Amino acid sequence: MGGAESGAISRDEHDFAFWEKRVDALVILAQARGLFTVDALRRVLEDMGPEAFETMSYYERWVAALNQNLVERGVYTVSELGARMERIAERGVTYGEAADE
Amino acid sequence: MPHDHSHEMSPSGHPYRTDDDVPLSYWQQMEIAIREILIEKGVTSAAEIAAQVEAMDARGPANGAALVARAWSDGEFRALLMRDAGAACAQMGFDIGTLKLIALENTENVHNVVVCTLCSCYPRNLLGLPPDWYKSRAYRSRTVREPRRVLAEFGVELGDDVEIRVHDSTADMRYIVIPRRPEGTAGLSRPELAALVGRDAMIGTGLARVPGAAPPGG
Known part of the structure; x- marks a missing residue:
């Protein structure tokens, strides 16, 4: 996107949410285990296309890229993830409740 | 207990992003799932993830x-x-x-x-x-x-x-x-x-x- 026209740069800053920090930590740890490289993470991010930058937040794109790499590497399957996500949703309606086993 | 963080500022002077009390999003759900699966499979541990987050918080310029x-x-x-x-x-x-x-x-x-x-x-x-x-x-x-x-x-x-x-x-x-x-x-x-x-x-x-x-x- 370098060189593309764009509007004003928003200078708002926020502290990252806990779930965002956890995504960051998982990416770093998975890379440290040799499960994928920084280039592999970026390949997925770039494959998402420019519309993902409009519709998803930064760490939403990261968690999607993390998942894609782990599935490709065979760490777990899509159905394993889906089943787990369903169980998590049953725990509660907020992040705090769902993150608590 | 739900409460509103939006008027509070962090020690670094930035507003907190609404966090635990907002409705669970699809991507948050995915984060929890990946984290639990990786811990279960022994790829990492809860303690290791917590330490990584702590190190991140401690790092500044x-x-x-x-x-x-x-x-x-x-x-x-x-x-x-x-x-x-x-x-x-x-x-x-x-x-x-x-x-x-x-x-x-x-x-x-x-x-x-x-x-x-x-x-x-x-x-x-x-x-x-x-x-x-x-x-x-x-x-x-x-x-x-x-x-x-x-x-x-x-x-x-x-x-x-x-x-x-x-x-x-x-x-x-x-x-x-x-x-x-x-x-x-x-x-x-x-x-x-x-x-x-x-x-x-x-x-x-x-x-x-x-x-x-x-x-x-x-």
């Missing part, structure tokens, strides 16, 4: 500022930093991993600014996590197209005789800007000098503070 302050006051170190920034970091005890780090020195005639047009590559080990705007579409696209205007928006007004060099980071090559040492700082200690060096000065969207003055560009 202090290491970068210490590096700049030493470069300002130690000619030999400055030469090493410009020649091999990784070795200079190692000498300070800062681990930058396997990344190649390049120090860019601002002078009277040259101002450097760093961007990552592809994503958000950033010298985290020296500066902490990148600010939101560094990752924004607007900063990434415009900095290479109209850097002078972008810098002016950040409050850095440069004369036409100052050349602006824009550096595009990559996954394995990071940059840190060494801002110009302000006038009137001859008698200052290294910690006092470091206190003049903010995050933005090391990205190039700010300047080092003049003692007693407000920082240009925040």
